[in-house]
Amino acid sequence: MHDLSRRKLLKATAVGAGAVALPGLLSGGTPGFAADTAGWSSSEKHPPARLTGRIVRPQDPDYADASLGWDELFVRYPLVIVFAQETQDVVNALTWARQNDVALRVRSGRHSLEGWSNVDNGIVIDVSELKSTDIDTAARVARVGAGLNQLEAVTALAEHDLAATTGTEGSVGLSGATLGGGFGFLTRYLGMACDNLIGAEVVLPHGADGAKAVEVDLHHHSDLLWALRGAGNGNFGIVTSLTYQAAPLRSVAYLQATWEGLDDLHAVFDTWQRSAPFTDPRLGTQLEIHKSEILLFGVLAEGSEAEARHLLEPVLSIGSPQVTVQLGNWGDIYSGFQVPIEDEPANWKFFSQFTNEPFPKKAISVIRGFMEDAPSEESNFFTQAFGRGAQTNEPQGGTAFPHRRALFYSEPGAGWGTRGEPDSGDAVTPIAQAWIAEFSQALRPYVNGAYVNVPNIGMAERETAYWGDNFDRLRKIKAKYDPHNVFQYEQSVPPATC
Numbered sequence: 001m002h003d004l005s006r007r008k009l010l011k012a013t014a015v016g017a018g019a020v021a022l023p024g025l026l027s028g029g030t031p032g033f034a035a036d037t038a039g040w041s042s043s044e045k046h047p048p049a050r051l052t053g054r055i056v057r058p059q060d061p062d063y064a065d066a067s068l069g070w071d072e073l074f075v076r077y078p079l080v081i082v083f084a085q086e087t088q089d090v091v092n093a094l095t096w097a098r099q100n101d102v103a104l105r106v107r108s109g110r111h112s113l114e115g116w117s118n119v120d121n122g123i124v125i126d127v128s129e130l131k132s133t134d135i136d137t138a139a140r141v142a143r144v145g146a147g148l149n150q151l152e153a154v155t156a157l158a159e160h161d162l163a164a165t166t167g168t169e170g171s172v173g174l175s176g177a178t179l180g181g182g183f184g185f186l187t188r189y190l191g192m193a194c195d196n197l198i199g200a201e202v203v204l205p206h207g208a209d210g211a212k213a214v215e216v217d218l219h220h221h222s223d224l225l226w227a228l229r230g231a232g233n234g235n236f237g238i239v240t241s242l243t244y245q246a247a248p249l250r251s252v253a254y255l256q257a258t259w260e261g262l263d264d265l266h267a268v269f270d271t272w273q274r275s276a277p278f279t280d281p282r283l284g285t286q287l288e289i290h291k292s293e294i295l296l297f298g299v300l301a302e303g304s305e306a307e308a309r310h311l312l313e314p315v316l317s318i319g320s321p322q323v324t325v326q327l328g329n330w331g332d333i334y335s336g337f338q339v340p341i342e343d344e345p346a347n348w349k350f351f352s353q354f355t356n357e358p359f360p361k362k363a364i365s366v367i368r369g370f371m372e373d374a375p376s377e378e379s380n381f382f383t384q385a386f387g388r389g390a391q392t393n394e395p396q397g398g399t400a401f402p403h404r405r406a407l408f409y410s411e412p413g414a415g416w417g418t419r420g421e422p423d424s425g426d427a428v429t430p431i432a433q434a435w436i437a438e439f440s441q442a443l444r445p446y447v448n449g450a451y452v453n454v455p456n457i458g459m460a461e462r463e464t465a466y467w468g469d470n471f472d473r474l475r476k477i478k479a480k481y482d483p484h485n486v487f488q489y490e491q492s493v494p495p496a497t498c
């Protein structure tokens with residue numbers, strides 16, 4: 001495998017490089033803003049780098065598979081994909097990208113909801129094959145490779161009766177979820193995934209054209225740890241390993257309730273939003289409203305079936321839901337409720353919203369109206385209870401994730417098209433896109449924040465919506481560790497300029 005010359009690369013990247021300018025052409029850095037004692041913004045030059053690891057280029061038979069993300073709405077044609085096998089492969093890839101002025105993206109679980117972990121004519125640095133796990137059961141500290149997906153992480157910890165918060169879908173990358181915040185059934189019990197993150201290995205830009213791996217924790221580059229806890233996705237560096245403080249978790253009660261039709265929606269939603277966020281913090285719940293049914297999911301940590309039913313009684317007493325409860329090890333329960341990716345629609349579009357006050361009747365009517373008109377049965381309005389729980393407290397060192405006072409999180413999501421059949425959803429695409437835009441617009445009066453892991457394109461003041469008052473600090477940290485703005489994409493954090 002030989003590397004392309006700089007001249008050829010510039011030619012190759014000249015057309016259609018997405019919205020990304022070539023890093024070298026943009027640089028210029030941020031003079032005068034350098035709390036830099038480690039050389040991130042120095043002019044040191046590095047020897048020419050060579051790509052290492054498992055390398056996939058357009059002419060390779062596995063290129064199509066290697067390029068495809070979870071959301072097939074977005075198709076990109078990268079110049080090269082590097083599947084890192086060790087940290088040094090990431091160092092080499094980042095150095096190579098800088099030395100050759102090639103646009104770059106970082107990728108782990110491929111679930112970026114706007115396709116931003118891939119780029120036309122650029123390099124994708126993929127960490128998904130970094131799968132190490134090292135669990136100190138006495139200290140309950142787990143150091144894992146950045147390539148684990150959530151199912152692999154939950155399973156590895158559950159084998160030791162341990163847990164850290166993750167999102168609900170097993171195939172989502174642990175890195176992507178944690179670095180943007182990460183919530184799921186255990187959020188009210190254990191905090192956000194990023195609250196459980198106590199350290200990381202990160203490959204950062206170094207000098208004029210190089211890269212370097214550093215360890216980040218509460219005592220080393222603690223400002224960067226703060227930034228990685230909620231704003232770390234593709235903004236500062238490439239995370240190659242994550243260290244979590246885990247908690248004991250032996251078993252859970254998992255409850256699922258189904259109401260046919262939407263006739264009970266007002267009562268179910270209103271009762272849920274007034275009870276689930278305030279109930280026992282061991283209980284995490286989600287509502288999923290479809291065109292023709294309402295689903296309620298609950299996970300009660302270290303609880304019994306009777307307790308789960310009792311805590312959810314206010315909601316379960318509405319209408320005649322079908323209710324099932326399972327008890328078991330968290331790893332078994334978690335793997336048991338996964339939906340195989342092949343069974344999911346190919347294309348998806350979401351809009352994220354945090355809410356601090358209960359939705360009034362009018363807002364619930366908006367949900368009902370749009371769901372009755374949903375572009376497919378898989379399309380849904382999803383919620384996750386926050387409220388009184390562990391996530392209200394920041395961990396030591398703080399986090400860039402700001403939504404500590406949320407009552408609940410919600411998102412309309414449209415899913416359509418068949419996987420592996422690229423044109424199958426084309427007729428529905430404009431309808432689904434318009435549905436999401438109008439649905440989220442109709443809820444605007446009732447929401448007050450957004451989730452960076454479910455990015456909202458074209459949203460005014462998105463920085464405040466994602467990070468509250470934390471954006472200025474993020475820009476300063478960016479200027480310190482990535483002064484040349486090597487890591488940039490459609491909604492990346494720009495470096496502070498003074």
Ligand SMILES: Cc1cc2nc3c(=O)[nH]c(=O)nc-3n(C[C@H](O)[C@H](O)[C@H](O)COP(=O)(O)OP(=O)(O)OC[C@H]3O[C@@H](n4cnc5c(N)ncnc54)[C@H](O)[C@@H]3O)c2cc1C
Binds near residue numbers: 106180183232
């Ligand atoms: C089906 C589905 C269900 C979801 N459910 C939940 C949920 O329950 N809770 C929740 O909190 N979120 C949920 N999400 C959102 C999810 O957290 C984000 O989509 C997440 O960013 C995906 O991470 P990834 O690694 O899979 O994706 P990727 O596409 O690989 O990456 C996503 C972003 O993270 C960056 N990134 C990835 N790896 C690294 C790394 N090692 N270092 C630096 N940057 C990196 C990428 O550059 C990109 O910007 C869900 C998403 C989907 C598609």
